[in-house]
Amino acid sequence: MPGEIIKVDRLRKTYRVPEREAGLKASVRSLVKRKYTDVEAVRDISFNICSGEMVGFIGPNGAGKTTTLKMLSGLLRPTDGEASVLGFVPWERRANYLSRISMVLGNKSQMLWDIPPLDSFRVLGEIYRVPQAELNRTLEELFDLLDMLPLLEKPVRNLSLGERMKCELVAGLLHRPQVLFLDEPTLGLDISMQNRLRQFLGEYNQRSGVTVLLTSHYMADVMALCPRVILIHQGKLLYDGELTGLAGRLAPFKLLRITLNDMHAENCEEVLPKEAEIIDRENGNLTLRVNRSAAPAVTAHLLSTLSIADLTIENPPIEAVIDQIYQEGSV
């Protein structure tokens, strides 16, 4: 496919970790003879991403997301398999490659702790060899989008977590990377800061056409930003496609919420069709689970047999769907 700028082919990463039991005896023994276990962090993952795409990379803790991102950003060498990003092999770590990408880690900082952010940005600008005028323009645009002029005078250590994350994003974007790897950018942020950053990332992606691979445990991030998700679990790729498709495939049912007029509340079970399963009941409010395909018929039946004050049809919440996948390990 034309425009594919990230190509990942059967990528595999196996860590060799020293095995050690707790206790003094074991630690002395490990000095002489070390036992190792192989941990397969990523197993045969393949996917391609097109220029300008925003892809959510999801999976439970320890699924191999960060390992994959580290391989794509040149911090790790895979055990097997191939990848190319912007035509480069990431782990060859060419300066030309590193200056075209960016990796923003929610828990690691590119900022110098004791000086105002603006000074750090200038240093990074020099490191990435951004011409002065261009740097000023980019910074101005980013400050504006992130609404962060008041932060620029304070040393980074005096900033709040959310403010610091804004700075990390500016630090990661000031050289106008073509590919952006975002690892948990909203980690630990309050809800309005999360919204703010989401809005920024969406807007920035639209404006600059940057390709984004984003990991997050907040499904709201993924829902707001990523039309496509790649789901991995225990190092294996479980799903690659639209987020809505994931919900449809995994949860082939709808939720009907109905509010009955009081007098019918007691004996409504008798008239419910067998396809509808009551999953929640509180006075006159009922939540029914109905097979996706049967939903229209059941709805029509309910409306004709019961006196209904209100009715809504919903998809099951994505968190519930994701939770089910993480627990079962399959789609």
Add this chain to the structure above:
Amino acid sequence: MNHRGGIALIKATWTSWLQYRSFFFLLAFGWMIPPLIYLLVWSTAAGEASIGGLSRGEFVAYYLVLILVNQITYSQTNWTVGDMIREGSMNRLLLRPIHPLYDALASEVAGKVVYLVFDIPVVAVLALVLHPEFHPTMIEIAAFLPALVFAWMLRFFWGYWLALLAFWASRASALLAIQDALIFLLAGQVAPVALLPGAIKTAAVVLPFRYMVGFPVEILTGQLGAAEISSGFTVQLAWLGVSLALTALIWRSGLRQHTAVGG
């Protein structure tokens, strides 16, 4: 090579370090204490006579120069390098299109400036009080300056390759403590190298540590003849070559190791 980025890093590191002036002054003060003690011990011992050809005033001059040289060549950055590898913050630097060595060099240069702001006035006051006997010739000064620069480079890169061993063994910084101990014994701190007993003196002349501190001090205080100076430079540059080669080699295989096992 990305010198533009390197210079910017130095400037920023310096600005951020200046905020902790007093902390660094305290560090610098701590590093000054051992040579100061030996200054007092040797100059008192010499009294009105001389020991090993050095008079009281010459001991004072030797140790005052040594305090400055020790400070200029001391590479505290190398301790940080090992920590960064161990704690995974090296990854932050590896994401940038600039060699992480620049980061270490930036704090080196920044540190020197901050320390010297403290050291030079202190040494000047000590000189006024203790009356050193100090008459360097132009040739000695001309030889001292390159010897000092090489001494710093040797001490820095020697420590840097030791610190890089953290790629394999997480507590490699213990080796830096050994380096410091050897420098203390063999580089002219405990006593000028000329005063060391036979075998130890031979070891001091052959091993790299004297060339990290003592050698430039001996040049400037007139302890070395032309032949000794030129053979000293030969040994110093040879060790510098070795440490640069080791740094390059260990960096390359260390990085391979790091990217294989993750940080």
